[in-house]
Amino acid sequence: MKTFIFSAILTIFGVSLMAQTPVSIKLNLEKGKLYSVKTTSKQTMEIVASGQLFNVEATSNNVVTYKVLKQVNDIMDIEFKFDTIASKTTSPMGNQETNSAKPGGNEPQGIIMNKFSANKIIAKISTAGKFIDFVNYPAFKDKIMFVLDSIPATKRDQAKIVADAVLQESAIRTRIEPLFAYLPENAVKTGDSWDTSYSLIANGASMLSLNTFTLKSIEKNAANVSGKSEIESLPSNDPNAQMTQALKGTMTSDGTIDLTTGLITKNTSKGHIEGTMTMKSNNMEMKLKMDSQSEVTTIK
Numbered sequence: 001m002k003t004f005i006f007s008a009i010l011t012i013f014g015v016s017l018m019a020q021t022p023v024s025i026k027l028n029l030e031k032g033k034l035y036s037v038k039t040t041s042k043q044t045m046e047i048v049a050s051g052q053l054f055n056v057e058a059t060s061n062n063v064v065t066y067k068v069l070k071q072v073n074d075i076m077d078i079e080f081k082f083d084t085i086a087s088k089t090t091s092p093m094g095n096q097e098t099n100s101a102k103p104g105g106n107e108p109q110g111i112i113m114n115k116f117s118a119n120k121i122i123a124k125i126s127t128a129g130k131f132i133d134f135v136n137y138p139a140f141k142d143k144i145m146f147v148l149d150s151i152p153a154t155k156r157d158q159a160k161i162v163a164d165a166v167l168q169e170s171a172i173r174t175r176i177e178p179l180f181a182y183l184p185e186n187a188v189k190t191g192d193s194w195d196t197s198y199s200l201i202a203n204g205a206s207m208l209s210l211n212t213f214t215l216k217s218i219e220k221n222a223a224n225v226s227g228k229s230e231i232e233s234l235p236s237n238d239p240n241a242q243m244t245q246a247l248k249g250t251m252t253s254d255g256t257i258d259l260t261t262g263l264i265t266k267n268t269s270k271g272h273i274e275g276t277m278t279m280k281s282n283n284m285e286m287k288l289k290m291d292s293q294s295e296v297t298t299i300k
Contacts, residue, residue, distance in 0.1 A: 022187035023215075025223055026127040027180065027262040029068045029076065035263065036065045036083075037179060041296040048289040056091040064179065074127045077135055080176060081120045085113060108151055108159030112166060115147045121172060127262070129180030131173060131198075141167050174201045181211060182225060182255065182264060188215050199234070206234040207247065221260060227253040231273060243280070247290065249273030255298075269296040 029035065038061070045056040063084040069077040086099040104111030122135035134140075144167060151159045165171065177198040184194040193214045200207040213227045233247040251271030255264050270293075277288045 022189045022192075023218065023223070023259065024187045025183055025257060025259065025262055027076070027125070027129060027183070028127070029078075029261060029263075031068045031071065034065055034067050035300070036063060037264070037298060037300060038063050039296060039298045041294060043292055043294040045290055045292045049286060054092050056089065058087065058089045060085075060087040062086070064175070069122065075132065076125050076127065077122055078125050079120050079122050082117050082175065085117060106152075106155075108155050109162050111147055111151060112144065112159060112163050115144045116166060119143050123173075123176055125176075125180065128185050129183035129262075131177045134169065134172075137169055137172070140172075168201065170199065170206075171201045174199060178209075180262075181209075182213055182227065182257070182267075183262060184213070190215055190217055200231070206236070207231055207245075208234055209251075218259070221258070222265070223257040223259055225255050225257055227251075227255070227269075229253070229271070231271070233275065244278045245275065247273050247275035247277075249275075249292070251294075251296075258300075263300055264298060265300045267296075267298040269298075270294070271296075 040062075041060050043058045045058070047054045047056060061084060062082070064080060065083055066078050066080045069079050071077070082100065084099065084101040086097075086101065088097045089095065098110060098113060100110075100113035100117040102110075102114065104114040119140055121137065121140040124132040124135060126132060145163060148156060148159050148163065178200075181196045181198050183196075184192075186194075188194060191214070193212055196211045196213070198209055198211075200209055209229050209231050211227055211229045213225050216224045216226055218224070229251040231247075231249050231251060233245040236244050249272050251269050253267055253269040255267030257263065258265050272291075272293055274291045275289075277290055279286045279288065
């Protein structure tokens with residue numbers, strides 16, 4: 001009996017000690033191995049325009065594959081391919097659906113996104129998950145811009161606007177940076193928290209996400225992490241911008257990190273954003289009030 005009690009005390013002490021031992025959560029990726037991450041999201045929005053309420057529902061499915069080409073000390077050259085960028089929007093004004101994995105048809109956006117998904121961009125990423133720089137951005141952009149020559153002249157101006165928005169260096173960085181933004185700079189132990197941040201840029205609008213993550217527990221070489229993000233739109237520097245936003249919200253998440261690779265194996269997030277959007281057209285201005293709820297699931 002005494003032996004059993006003594007063993008139990010040692011077990012409890014050992015578990016406690018493990019919980020207080022700092023662990024280094026870093027990217028440890030095998031060179032040449034193909035990794036993938038799939039993100040699905042559902043967003044419901046209530047938009048008030050001129051006193052009238054509109055309900056909008058948007059869903060998206062994105063698949064990114066990537067592999068390490070080389071690593072020097074703590075810096076990796078990672079080749080990214082956006083295999084699928086699909087979205088569907090349902091609203092009283094009509095429905096819209098796009099899928100970059102399918103042929104683009106005759107619409108400029110579909111043609112450009114299909115070409116976007118067919119090419120690869122290389123970025124330098126630290127083992128702490130920090131984006132450093134692109135390696136082949138000009139060449140990547142040129143390969144996609146070349147497709148404009150195949151678009152009918154009547155739609156080329158529209159295609160140029162789409163391409164400029166999609167192919168901004170900051171917009172492409174937005175697709176990559178959040179993939180690893182959950183990693184801490186230093187070793188952490190159970191109960192520790194750390195902060196990260198990144199910009200979200202899409203459709204001419206910019207938002208800043210300030211994130212705080214907490215290590216809840218470690219089980220079988222997996223780290224359970226919770227997160228909270230404060231999201232706020234950034235003022236536009238473009239005086240001719242057709243749309244400006246004043247939005248603010250929060251997002252909470254729970255995820256599991258594989259300590260062997262440093263990659264998220266599963267993460268679920270829920271968020272709420274509200275505020276106003278201002279649309280400008282032909283010297284006229286319209287203010288829209290928006291209230292948005294979202295759910296996002298990411299799996300390895």
